[in-house]
Amino acid sequence: MGAFERLSPALQYQVVNGLGWTGLRPVQEQATHAILDGTNCVVLAPTAGGKTEAALLPLLSQLSTQDFEPTSVLYVAPIRALLNNQESRLRALAALVGRTAGKWHGDVGQAARKRMLRARPDILAITPESIEAMFLSTRVPPQHMLGNVRAIVIDEVHAFAADDRGSHLVSLIERITRLSRHDIQRIGLSATVGDPDDIVRWLSGSSMRPTRVIDPGGAKREPRLMLDHVGNLSNAALLIDRMYPGTRRLAFVDSRRGVEQLGHALAQRGVDVYLSHSSLALSERAAAEAAFTEGSNCVIVATSALELGLDVGDLDHVVQIDAPSTVSSFLQRMGRTGRRSGTTPNCTFLCVEEEAVLQAAALLELHARNYVEPAAASRWAPHVLAQQLIALAMQERGVPRLEWWTWLDGCASFADLTVETRDQVARHMLREGILAEVDDRLVLGDRGQKLYGAKNFLELYAVFSTPRVLRVLHGAQEIGMVDAFFLQDEDRRSAAFVLAGRPWRIVSVNWKAATCEVEPTEHGVYPRWHGRPSLLSRVLCQAMRELLVSDHDRPWWSKRATAAIQTLRDAHDFLRDERTPLTREPDRSVKWWTYAGGRANRLLAAALQSRLGEKVTGGNEVIRLSGDAANSDVAIHQALCELADGPRLTWADAARWTDAGANARVSKFQPCLPEMIEEELLARELMDVADAAATLREWQVHRQSPVS
Numbered sequence: 001m002g003a004f005e006r007l008s009p010a011l012q013y014q015v016v017n018g019l020g021w022t023g024l025r026p027v028q029e030q031a032t033h034a035i036l037d038g039t040n041c042v043v044l045a046p047t048a049g050g051k052t053e054a055a056l057l058p059l060l061s062q063l064s065t066q067d068f069e070p071t072s073v074l075y076v077a078p079i080r081a082l083l084n085n086q087e088s089r090l091r092a093l094a095a096l097v098g099r100t101a102g103k104w105h106g107d108v109g110q111a112a113r114k115r116m117l118r119a120r121p122d123i124l125a126i127t128p129e130s131i132e133a134m135f136l137s138t139r140v141p142p143q144h145m146l147g148n149v150r151a152i153v154i155d156e157v158h159a160f161a162a163d164d165r166g167s168h169l170v171s172l173i174e175r176i177t178r179l180s181r182h183d184i185q186r187i188g189l190s191a192t193v194g195d196p197d198d199i200v201r202w203l204s205g206s207s208m209r210p211t212r213v214i215d216p217g218g219a220k221r222e223p224r225l226m227l228d229h230v231g232n233l234s235n236a237a238l239l240i241d242r243m244y245p246g247t248r249r250l251a252f253v254d255s256r257r258g259v260e261q262l263g264h265a266l267a268q269r270g271v272d273v274y275l276s277h278s279s280l281a282l283s284e285r286a287a288a289e290a291a292f293t294e295g296s297n298c299v300i301v302a303t304s305a306l307e308l309g310l311d312v313g314d315l316d317h318v319v320q321i322d323a324p325s326t327v328s329s330f331l332q333r334m335g336r337t338g339r340r341s342g343t344t345p346n347c348t349f350l351c352v353e354e355e356a357v358l359q360a361a362a363l364l365e366l367h368a369r370n371y372v373e374p375a376a377a378s379r380w381a382p383h384v385l386a387q388q389l390i391a392l393a394m395q396e397r398g399v400p401r402l403e404w405w406t407w408l409d410g411c412a413s414f415a416d417l418t419v420e421t422r423d424q425v426a427r428h429m430l431r432e433g434i435l436a437e438v439d440d441r442l443v444l445g446d447r448g449q450k451l452y453g454a455k456n457f458l459e460l461y462a463v464f465s466t467p468r469v470l471r472v473l474h475g476a477q478e479i480g481m482v483d484a485f486f487l488q489d490e491d492r493r494s495a496a497f498v499l500a501g502r503p504w505r506i507v508s509v510n511w512k513a514a515t516c517e518v519e520p521t522e523h524g525v526y527p528r529w530h531g532r533p534s535l536l537s538r539v540l541c542q543a544m545r546e547l548l549v550s551d552h553d554r555p556w557w558s559k560r561a562t563a564a565i566q567t568l569r570d571a572h573d574f575l576r577d578e579r580t581p582l583t584r585e586p587d588r589s590v591k592w593w594t595y596a597g598g599r600a601n602r603l604l605a606a607a608l609q610s611r612l613g614e615k616v617t618g619g620n621e622v623i624r625l626s627g628d629a630a631n632s633d634v635a636i637h638q639a640l641c642e643l644a645d646g647p648r649l650t651w652a653d654a655a656r657w658t659d660a661g662a663n664a665r666v667s668k669f670q671p672c673l674p675e676m677i678e679e680e681l682l683a684r685e686l687m688d689v690a691d692a693a694a695t696l697r698e699w700q701v702h703r704q705s706p707v708s
Contacts, residue, residue, distance in 0.1 A: 003029035006036050008061040014096035015057070026216035028054040034212045035059065035151075035187065042157065042188040042200040043214040046335055051189040052086065054214070055153045056093050056123075062150075063122055064097040069148045070120035074176075076128065076169065077155040079305060080105045081285070083125045086155070094123050105130045107282065113140070120145065128160075128169045129461045135175065135395045136457060142179060142395070149180045154203065157188030158328060161199050161375035164667065167384040167413035168463040170205055174411045175392075183207050192331040195374035202377040206410025223334060224346040225364060228558040229357045233258070233321070236350045237265035240299055240319055243348070247316035248292070249299045252333050254324060256303060256529050262321060263301045263501035264526075272298040275501045276306055279469070279529060280480040284500050301501075304329060306336075315339075318347045323360035325534050326373050330363050357564040359536070362543035364556065373537065380416040383681055384463055386425055386672030390435070390448060391460060398441035401426075421677065428674040451671060459668065470509065470516045472499055479504070479518070482527045487516060496524035535598030536620040538691040544621065545595040548572045579702035580695070582636065589626040590636060594699075600691035603683075606657035607649060607692075611639040644700040648693050654683035 004012060004024055015021050024032065027045040031054035034041045045051045059073050075090060077083050083103050090101040102121035104113065106129070116124075117140065124145070135142045152173060160166035177184050186203040193199055196213040204211055230236045240251060240262075253259045256277040266273040272295060274288035292300040300306070304324070315336045324330050330347065338345030349364075351357040385408070392399045392407055399407075405422065408414060414422075426442075429435040433447035444453075452459045469481040480499050487509055496505040503524035507517040548569055553562050574581055575593060583591050594601060601618030609616040612635060613628035625636065643649075658679045666685040670678050 003032035006032060006061070007057060008064045008097070010064050010097055011057065011061045018096050024057075025050045025054075027051065027214060028057060030214045030216055031055060031187075032058045032061075034214055035185070036061070037212075038185065038209055039212040040186045040200055040204045040207055040209045041212045041214055042190065042193070042196045042203070044190055044193065044196060045216065046191050049191070051191075052089065052155070053093065055187045055189060056090070059123075059151055059153070060093060060097050060099065063099050068122070068150055070100070070122045071124045071145060072148050072150045073123040074131075074146075074149055074152045075101075075123055075125040075155065076131075076152060077125065078127070078159045078165065080107055080127060081289075081305070082155065083127065086125060090123055090125055094121075099123070101125065104134075117144070128165060128172055131172045131176070132168070132391060132461045135172075136391060136460065146176050147180050149176050149184055150182055151185040151187065152176070154186070154188045156190060157199060157203070158190045158193040158375045161193070161202065161377040164378075164381065164384055164463040166202075167378050167381040168387070170203065170413050171384060171388045171408055171411050173203075174205055174409070175388075175395075175407050177206065178407050183209060185209060191335055192328040192372055193375050194328070194372035195376065199375055199377060202379075202412040205412050221338060221345060223338070224344050225348075225556040226558065227349040227357065227360055227364065227554075227556055227561045228351065229354065229560040229564040230350045230352060232352055233261050234265055236321055236352065237262060237269055237271075239350060240266060241269050241271050243319075244317050246297045248295060248297075249317045249319055250306065250315050250333075250336055251299055251301045251319040251321060252306070252324070253301060253303065253321045254534075257526050258321060259301050259303055260498045260501065260526050264498050264503075266299055266301065267501050273501060274298065274300045276300060276302040278303065278305060279482065280500055281478040283478065284480060316343075320347055320349045320360070322351050322353065322356035323349065323363055325536055325540070327363055327366050327371055327540075328373050328375075330367065331372065351561070351564075354564045354568055357561050358544050358547060358568055359540070361547055361554070361557065361561070361565060362540055364554070365543050365547065366540065371539070373539070378413050380684065381413045382417060382421060382425055382673055382677050383667040383669040385414055385417065385422065386429060386434075386669045387460065387463055389426060389429065389442070390444060390452065390672075393435060393442045393444055394457070394460070396441075398438060398443045401437060401440050401442050404442060424674050424677060425672065429672050432671065434672055447671075452668075463667070463669070468514075470511075470514050472504070472516045472518055474504070474518050474520070482516065483529050484514075485530070486527045496521045497527045498524045499527065533598070534620075535602075535686075538595075538597035538600055538688070538694065541595040541597045541620055545575060549576050580699050582633075584633070587626075588630060589624055590630045590633075592623040592625070592640075593621065594623060594695050595621050596695040597688065597691055599686060599688035600695055603649060603654050603657075603687035603689065603692040604643075604695060606687075607643055607653070608636075608639055610657055611642065612636065640699060644696045649689055649696075651680055651683060651689055654687045654689060655680035658682045658686070 028050055031043050035058035043051050043054050083105055087103050094101040099122040101123040102116050103125040105127050134140050134145055154160060160169050186207060188199060188203050200211045200213060230239060253262055256279050259275055259277045263273055263275040274292045276285045276288050292298055318333055318337050334345050334347040349360040351360055388408060389404060392404050430437060433445040435442050435448060436445035468484040470484055470487060471481055472479040496503055503521050504518035505521035507519055509516050580594050585591060598620045601623050605616040605618035605623050609629060615627045616625050616629045666682060
């Protein structure tokens with residue numbers, strides 16, 4: 001039987017007469033079979049390839065023929081804007097079979113929530129944080145809203161799998177499973193993921209359903225690519241203004257500061273430009289996206305938030321300033337183009353720095369090899385386990401000490417945590433007063449209340465940390481937010497800054513209310529926001545090295561890009577002689593050119609420093625030894641021999657070389673962890689054992705003279 005024939009008669013009628021389709025796309029046919037067969041699956045298709053319908057049509061078919069009570073389907077997305085964007089689509093699809101859909105997240109008002117509590121929608125679009133809030137709410141009984149869930153659709157599943165929000169999400173799925181007493185079907189949607197088989201197993205957790213990956217493949221359209229070296233953002237603005245006139249362009253910049261700089265430069269050229277990043281007020285972002293959707297000769301400048309499938313209409317061109325850190329991000333961004341019949345996916349890289357030209361060129365090389373990074377979902381997340389233990393203590397108004405794990409048993413993000421590690425975390429939280437024990441039940445302790453009880457436990461709903469910010473107000477209008485540290489300097493408080501592409505003079509700062517009053521002005525500096533360093537992968541760094549030792553140019557390189565790469569090749573000519581050379585620099589430091597990636601180099605740097613003394617630091621391409629560590633070429637060579645010939649580095653080694661007190665915090669739940677587990681968490685976030693081992697094997701095979 002064909003996939004279309006397996007849909008309910010009512011839905012078949014609506015597909016033909018309501019949607020006006022003549023049939024299903026290949027991805028929809030395969031997904032329909034998989035979902036109606038009851039499998040957990042990951043559905044792969046390009047952006048705008050019909051993944052949402054592929055997941056929902058078979059679920060709607062079941063809703064129309066089976067006795068499923070609301071709410072039976074959750075549609076989970078990583079950002080609120082994506083849910084807002086999908087809301088009308090979900091409602092229209094649900095209405096095909098007389099069912100309803102709604103959305104629930106932090107921006108949804110109380111009136112709308114009360115309506116949904118009275119008449120629960122069949123399909124509920126929601127974020128993980130709002131699911132957690134439901135579990136902890138005294139006004140929204142979780143059994144009422146989540147007790148009938150039969151299936152969960154996870155949009156942009158790769159965006160979850162790659163970080164702590166994914167561990168949070170699969171934990172929540174296990175808790176919903178215990179609440180509903182159904183083996184909940186899990187369906188992930190993605191345009192770009194390198195390890196779909198691993199992702200579907202990670203999503204499945206305790207589920208006993210079979211798993212399947214839906215990848216219809218098919219002929220891929222060759223994209224139109226260009227790589228240019230422009231030197232500065234003013235030149236980038238000039239080219240964006242002059243390139244592709246009369247079209248709708250989306251320019252990605254991988255920092256909020258860069259978005260403001262480029263947006264301001266375009267505005268000064270008279271370009272119809274709109275900005276979108278996470279520190280702009282929701283009203284500013286929504287207005288920008290709406291105006292851009294309706295425009296025909298305009299530019300929107302955005303951070304990575306707009307790579308996640310938000311519909312800003314049919315784009316003509318994507319421009320990338322410098323380079324993202326992954327092929328996956330590049331594919332998501334380029335996938336915003338080429339959606340209309342007869343159009344071609346495209347991306348133009350405009351690089352400010354020579355090093356960015358090399359990184360972009362390496363990404364394009366990996367793309368040409370059909371490489372996409374694995375999402376590598378975590379199986380060792382003790383900090384998320386701690387968050388879940390607190391949440392369960394509050395959800396159950398005291399969870400039995402011997403039963404809390406039953407809510408999470410089978411969760412894939414805790415699969416590599418031993419029973420001993422779980423017990424150590426729980427005992428530490430009791431000792432520290434984060435939890436307390438009353439009548440064999442775990443409840444929130446005094447310190448837990450102080451750490452996570454502010455603003456009605458808002459800190460517990462999300463696993464990610466939010467920096468302290470000040471709301472920027474022009475009268476009653478909220479413009480956006482700036483980091484508090486940016487305004488702590490007295491000189492900055494008397495200056496002006498650019499936000500939403502417009503300069504503002506600071507009128508007053510109210511630290512208690514966390515607000516900054518501003519008024520328009522003519523000039524301003526560009527604010528800075530805190531962010532983590534960009535740690536590139538070993539695969540990408542190795543591709544960068546390959547380009548440096550190659551003599552071949554690529555047809556998508558401009559003359560300026562070709563010249564920039566040739567300049568870098570000339571400067572790194574020594575890489576042709578040795579695989580991972582050691583060089584003595586004019587300042588007497590030593591560089592080890594590993595091209596191992598940021599995480600591997602951090603671990604190798606720590607291992608070398610433990611043998612040579614201070615100071616050894618690791619970047620993405622190189623490890624730098626200075627001070628005592630660089631005194632002796634013979635000692636450096638000997639230390640490398642010991643590392644290469646000795647036992648393989650382990651996470652225990654990495655944890656031993658990690659100073660929990662000196663490193664930047666990677667989770668707000670670190671206080672819940674014993675010191676050794678906290679150190680290993682930091683190590684796993686900042687280092688890479690496997691890539692470090694691969695680099696040492698490489699050095700062992702191509703063993704070189706001490707220092708050249």
